[in-house]
Amino acid sequence: MMDKSRLEAFSDGVIAIAITLLVLEIKVPVPAEGGADLTGQLAHQWPSYAAYVVSFLTIGVIWINHHATIRRIRAADHTLLVFNLLLLLVVGVLPWTTALLAEYLREPHGANLTAMIYGGSFLLVTMLFYLLQRHILFGRNHLLHDHIDDTARRRIDRRNRLGLAPYVVATAAGAWSAYLTLALCALIAVYYALPSTAYEAPTNEP
Amino acid sequence: MMDKSRLEAFSDGVIAIAITLLVLEIKVPVPAEGGADLTGQLAHQWPSYAAYVVSFLTIGVIWINHHATIRRIRAADHTLLVFNLLLLLVVGVLPWTTALLAEYLREPHGANLTAMIYGGSFLLVTMLFYLLQRHILFGRNHLLHDHIDDTARRRIDRRNRLGLAPYVVATAAGAWSAYLTLALCALIAVYYALPSTAYEAPTNEP
Amino acid sequence: MMDKSRLEAFSDGVIAIAITLLVLEIKVPVPAEGGADLTGQLAHQWPSYAAYVVSFLTIGVIWINHHATIRRIRAADHTLLVFNLLLLLVVGVLPWTTALLAEYLREPHGANLTAMIYGGSFLLVTMLFYLLQRHILFGRNHLLHDHIDDTARRRIDRRNRLGLAPYVVATAAGAWSAYLTLALCALIAVYYALPSTAYEAPTNEP
Amino acid sequence: MMDKSRLEAFSDGVIAIAITLLVLEIKVPVPAEGGADLTGQLAHQWPSYAAYVVSFLTIGVIWINHHATIRRIRAADHTLLVFNLLLLLVVGVLPWTTALLAEYLREPHGANLTAMIYGGSFLLVTMLFYLLQRHILFGRNHLLHDHIDDTARRRIDRRNRLGLAPYVVATAAGAWSAYLTLALCALIAVYYALPSTAYEAPTNEP
Numbered sequence: 130m131m132d133k134s135r136l137e138a139f140s141d142g143v144i145a146i147a148i149t150l151l152v153l154e155i156k157v158p159v160p161a162e163g164g165a166d167l168t169g170q171l172a173h174q175w176p177s178y179a180a181y182v183v184s185f186l187t188i189g190v191i192w193i194n195h196h197a198t199i200r201r202i203r204a205a206d207h208t209l210l211v212f213n214l215l216l217l218l219v220v221g222v223l224p225w226t227t228a229l230l231a232e233y234l235r236e237p238h239g240a241n242l243t244a245m246i247y248g249g250s251f252l253l254v255t256m257l258f259y260l261l262q263r264h265i266l267f268g269r270n271h272l273l274h275d276h277i278d279d280t281a282r283r284r285i286d287r288r289n290r291l292g293l294a295p296y297v298v299a300t301a302a303g304a305w306s307a308y309l310t311l312a313l314c315a316l317i318a319v320y321y322a323l324p325s326t327a328y329e330a331p332t333n334e335p
Numbered sequence: 336m337m338d339k340s341r342l343e344a345f346s347d348g349v350i351a352i353a354i355t356l357l358v359l360e361i362k363v364p365v366p367a368e369g370g371a372d373l374t375g376q377l378a379h380q381w382p383s384y385a386a387y388v389v390s391f392l393t394i395g396v397i398w399i400n401h402h403a404t405i406r407r408i409r410a411a412d413h414t415l416l417v418f419n420l421l422l423l424l425v426v427g428v429l430p431w432t433t434a435l436l437a438e439y440l441r442e443p444h445g446a447n448l449t450a451m452i453y454g455g456s457f458l459l460v461t462m463l464f465y466l467l468q469r470h471i472l473f474g475r476n477h478l479l480h481d482h483i484d485d486t487a488r489r490r491i492d493r494r495n496r497l498g499l500a501p502y503v504v505a506t507a508a509g510a511w512s513a514y515l516t517l518a519l520c521a522l523i524a525v526y527y528a529l530p531s532t533a534y535e536a537p538t539n540e541p
Numbered sequence: 542m543m544d545k546s547r548l549e550a551f552s553d554g555v556i557a558i559a560i561t562l563l564v565l566e567i568k569v570p571v572p573a574e575g576g577a578d579l580t581g582q583l584a585h586q587w588p589s590y591a592a593y594v595v596s597f598l599t600i601g602v603i604w605i606n607h608h609a610t611i612r613r614i615r616a617a618d619h620t621l622l623v624f625n626l627l628l629l630l631v632v633g634v635l636p637w638t639t640a641l642l643a644e645y646l647r648e649p650h651g652a653n654l655t656a657m658i659y660g661g662s663f664l665l666v667t668m669l670f671y672l673l674q675r676h677i678l679f680g681r682n683h684l685l686h687d688h689i690d691d692t693a694r695r696r697i698d699r700r701n702r703l704g705l706a707p708y709v710v711a712t713a714a715g716a717w718s719a720y721l722t723l724a725l726c727a728l729i730a731v732y733y734a735l736p737s738t739a740y741e742a743p744t745n746e747p
Numbered sequence: 748m749m750d751k752s753r754l755e756a757f758s759d760g761v762i763a764i765a766i767t768l769l770v771l772e773i774k775v776p777v778p779a780e781g782g783a784d785l786t787g788q789l790a791h792q793w794p795s796y797a798a799y800v801v802s803f804l805t806i807g808v809i810w811i812n813h814h815a816t817i818r819r820i821r822a823a824d825h826t827l828l829v830f831n832l833l834l835l836l837v838v839g840v841l842p843w844t845t846a847l848l849a850e851y852l853r854e855p856h857g858a859n860l861t862a863m864i865y866g867g868s869f870l871l872v873t874m875l876f877y878l879l880q881r882h883i884l885f886g887r888n889h890l891l892h893d894h895i896d897d898t899a900r901r902r903i904d905r906r907n908r909l910g911l912a913p914y915v916v917a918t919a920a921g922a923w924s925a926y927l928t929l930a931l932c933a934l935i936a937v938y939y940a941l942p943s944t945a946y947e948a949p950t951n952e953p
């Protein structure tokens with residue numbers, strides 16, 4: 130068993146760095162000979178700004194959820210550390226999937242593939258988060274602070290599993306339209322950022 | 336309601352990373368054939384150094400103000416987390432607006448636009464900071480440690496709103512001269528860094 | 542003697558940043574004229590993904606071990622700070638050794654050399670970790686929380702020394718095949734990530 | 748007055764990020780056509796490795812000293828925050844001065860200049876550190892935990908001022924030989940990393 134404070138510090142560090150590295154995908158246009166139109170160049174790279182905002186909000190919501198989850202546990206066992214490490218591994222790759230989508234959103238070839246990779250990386254984070262939650266709920270080590278009865282556990286688990294659905298849809302939508310994936314991911318992030326729909330960590334409240 | 340310590344840790348992380356990523360916009364000149372003049376090349380990129388210093392001081396002042404604000408509250412509610420996330424979203428973009436200004440400060444085309452983007456990004460941070468303050472002062476959740484009466488709240492709110500003015504001026508000045516925007520942003524940062532003019536967090540002291 | 546909390550904070554910071562910088566070696570393919578095959582381009586750079594995953598897991602395991610070690614000590618003396626700094630110096634270089642292996646894994650020339658550098662950098666981390674452990678076990682300052690008798694100390698030290706062997710093998714294997722080095726490093730990381738084989742910090746439990 | 752824990756967290760963050768960004772100056776050689784000699788290419792960029800190691804150790808020593816200083820104070824006033832921010836501003840620029848020296852160390856033109864910039868940036872950090880110390884020792888706010896009499900204060904101040912000398916020499920030496928600057932900076936870092944010569948924070952011990 131491990132004290133959870135350093136787990137929080139390390140996770141906060143990785144999430145904070147990944148969220149801040151996102152900006153590296155927004156390029157500074159090279160000053161052109163003969164007074165080219167900077168306004169046009171900056172406007173042209175709007176997918177970079179859109180992808181930055183959507184990814185930033187999504188990682189921000191991941192962080193809020195991560196926080197809400199970890200504060201409910203007493204301590205961390207080795208399995209939780211490993212799930213958490215896998216979660217951070219995928220969070221760490223988000224600056225790349227974001228840069229990829231920003232680069233290919235308007236390309237005739239590649240937009241659908243990169244949108245599915247983009248949505249899929251969020252789906253993967255959500256799945257790992259679900260597994261981490263499951264381990265907290267049903268693991269042998271009873272990591273939760275409060276006692277939660279079996280009915281409540283199963284109800285929370287069911288609701289968490291439902292939480293995967295939006296990203297399944299957003300990922301699949303990429304096969305049809307990359308813009309749709311980006312719009313859906315934006316909606317999901319805004320939805321979770323709204324107070325009333327904020328993620329609820331494992332608890333026995335109904 | 337959320338314990339504020341992890342909010343501080345995450346915000347400190349993002350601000351510290353954004354401030355340190357600023358250095359990436361200062362380029363190492365490529366060694367030239369035939370012994371070109373490195374002194375000249377380094378001197379020529381003075382806008383990079385100026386933009387680095389101004390942005391570093393400004394983000395540093397943002398951090399000091401952020402700290403002064405968060406320590407006055409008891410806890411963080413969901414709305415505060417979201418305002419804080421939006422604030423960090425704009426802070427995270429400052430390395431890009433800094434690199435943009437450094438690249439275009441002396442260009443015949445683009446200098447005015449990039450100066451307005453540069454000043455505007457600071458203005459946006461200040462506006463989000465103002466909204467965060469307003470939520471702390473007037474929000475239903477009474478996030479403040481100490482009781483502050485209504486007259487004091489309104490006085491603080493008025494003063495905070497006045498704090499937006501310098502960046503409105505600095506941003507607008509960019510339409511006339513990019514150098515002026517940079518100089519004004521430098522002045523504002525130095526002014527706030529001076530002890531006597533340090534930002535005052537919500538409190539009932541007159 | 543130094544309070545260990547800031548040592549942990551600084552080490553967590555450097556390890557978290559190094560692990561998150563790994564993503565910078567995964568490139569975004571340049572959109573090609575005439576609709577080139579993005580799927581093929583992304584598939585072609587699989588060494589980048591493989592190297593990312595192996596290095597991320599390895600640094601993650603380093604972090605878990607580092608945590609397990611530091612929590613057993615009472616305080617940090619100057620020698621421990623210096624060993625820790627050297628350890629972080631090598632951890633800080635891992636994004637480069639990872640990028641190097643990813644770039645050269647399939648090259649006819651350079652693959653063996655870069656694999657040996659890659660394995661060697663992990664070996665060096667492990668050696669410095671071993672020295673740090675030795676200092677904790679046998680140093681004059683008695684940094685451990687709990688008393689451990691001499692027989693136990695020597696047993697732990699022997700086991701720690703054995704822990705160097707896998708990376709000696711992985712590094713040497715690079716002379717024969719770079720793929721083998723990468724596979725062995727993956728195996729070692731997965732092995733240490735498994736709960737039952739988790740690294741055991743100095744303790745007097747048998 | 749400000750609680751010092753967030754000052755430490757923010758400073759640790761900036762120092763940890765600056766030290767980890769150092770690795771970005773070590774380049775991955777582009778795989779050459781026709782099986783070029785990677786060993787030669789890697790050996791050829793030894794200034795990058797040397798500059799990395801020297802800067803990493805120096806920033807590490809700066810961190811150890813920073814820690815030793817901050818733990819002696821009760822709280823931070825605004826002046827200390829500003830000195831600290833300026834200190835971090837120069838620490839944040841060290842990845843650039845390091846990359847600059849690595850690039851120009853062997854160039855016929857530019858080596859001397861970049862060596863003086865390299866040494867000068869360390870000198871500037873040391874000077875700001877000295878001013879921060881002076882403020883702690885003699886400032887009106889009595890930031891120290893323990894009472895120190897005037898004789899002791901002046902003795903400590905004198906010794907701190909002497910601490911500037913090595914970097915004055917290392918910087919000036921750059922006018923003669925860039926290699927000498929690098930070697931002197933290496934010596935200074937190793938000297939301060941040795942236990943017996945570790946930096947002594949303000950205290951009344953003789």
